[in-house]
Amino acid sequence: MTHGPTARGTMITVQQTARPDGFPTPAHFAFVESPVPDPAPGTALVENLLWSVDPYHREAMDGEFLWTLHSPMEGRTLGRVAESRTPELSPGDLVQHRKGWRTHAVVRPDEVRPVPDFDGVPLTAHLSVLGGTGLSAYVGLTRIVRLQPGEDLFVSAAAGGVGTAAGRFARLLGAGRLVGSAGSARKVAYLTEQVGFDAAFDYHDGPVSELLAEAAPDGLDAVLDGVGGDHLEASIASLREYGRIAWVGAVAQYHSLSTPPPAPRNLFELVEKSIRLEGFLVRNHLDAQAELYEFAVPHLRSGRLPLDVTVVDGFEHIVDAFLGMLRGENIGKMLVARSS
Structure with missing residues (x-):
């Protein structure tokens, strides 16, 4: 079958068909057609318009929070109510929900969040800097490490969705020296030329501890880490006394959950330098x-907060977009848009 635009009356869902051993491939997914469902009383039918593919989806394929095989997968998405059998939702309403990886979804009012009508703010912002991606960066900086003006910050995986949002937010919060890591020379250049990082390095170019020490020779006050492994070890080594780390992810181990990378060898420096390391899940800070809207929307409207997004056109390409994101092909947030 082809995976082009959905025919009238047809819904397409993406389902995981097998657990990957290492990097996933298109063979681990299937596009499954079925009739568009009728909403039951108390629910509404949403036609999805914009999908988010995220690093945590890789962990969900075989990690602690397993996706069920041969069932529609979940993910953040934005859609428009097409039909409603509940007074709380009306046809035409724009909503966000987590029943992604499908062209249509039947939702209850308590499963959706209205999309605010911010004049001049594109819909892609709601799944990037104003969505879970931006909220992760904002919470990490303002609630976990409590970044203060003039403080020096390191952001790992800085060219991704959370990383670019963190870099933009840190600049608006008055950060001092801003350092990032990325996976290619192209991304390093983007961080320093477009996002506002003072220094960045390609983590393939040598030991991360040495690269970070060179980029931040006077040390750091705070870190937002989404990688773990050698990046976390390097962060601990470069932090000054009373430094803080917000740990938001562990991309380094997503493809090898059975044999994760070794723990940092310098953990005792947390004690020696009175460093605070705190992990967090954004769902606990909804x-x-x-507060994020109040902070970010004025900057979006003024142009001081540009969007860093890579948008793939067509739901039929959602698996390709996901695998491309895992390979690091995106700059900023990776999104998939319904074909116009």
């Missing part, structure tokens, strides 16, 4: 959403 109360910060309104």
Whole structure:
């Protein structure tokens, strides 16, 4: 079958068909057609318009929070209510929900969040700097490490969705020296030329501890780490006394959950330098959403907060977009848009 635009009355879902051993391939997924469902009383039918593919989806394929095989996968998405059998949702309403990886979804009112109508703000912002990606960066900087003006910050995986948001936010918060890591020379250049990083390095170019020490020779006050492994070890080594680390992910081990990378060998420096390391899940900080809107929307409207997004056109390419994101082909947030 082909995976082009959905025919009238047809829904397409993406389902995981097998657990990957290492890097996933298209063979681990299937596009499955079925009739568009009728909403039951108390629910609404949403036609999805914009999908987010995220690093945590790789962990969900065989990690602690397993996706069920041969069932529609989940993910953040934005859509428009097409039909409603609940007074809380009306046809035409734009909503966000987590029943992604499908062209249509039946949702209850408590499963969606209205998309605010911010004049001049594109819809892609709601799944990037104003969505879970931006909220992760905002919470990490403002609630976990509590970044203060003039403080020096390191962001790992800085050219991805969370990393670029963190770099933009840190600049707006008055950060001092801003250092990032990325996976290619092209991304390093983007960070320093477009996002506002003072220094960045390609982590393939040598030991991360040496590269970070060279980029931040006077040390760091705070770190937002989404990699773990050697990046976390390097962060501990470069932090000054009373430094803080917000740990938001562990990309380094997503493809090898059975044999994760060794723990940092310098963990005792947390004690010696009174460093605070705190992991967090953004779902435990949803109360910060309104605060993020208040902070970010004026900057989006003024142009001081550009969007860093890579948008793939066509739901039929969602698996390719996901695998491309895992390979690091995107700059900023990777999104998939419904074909126009």
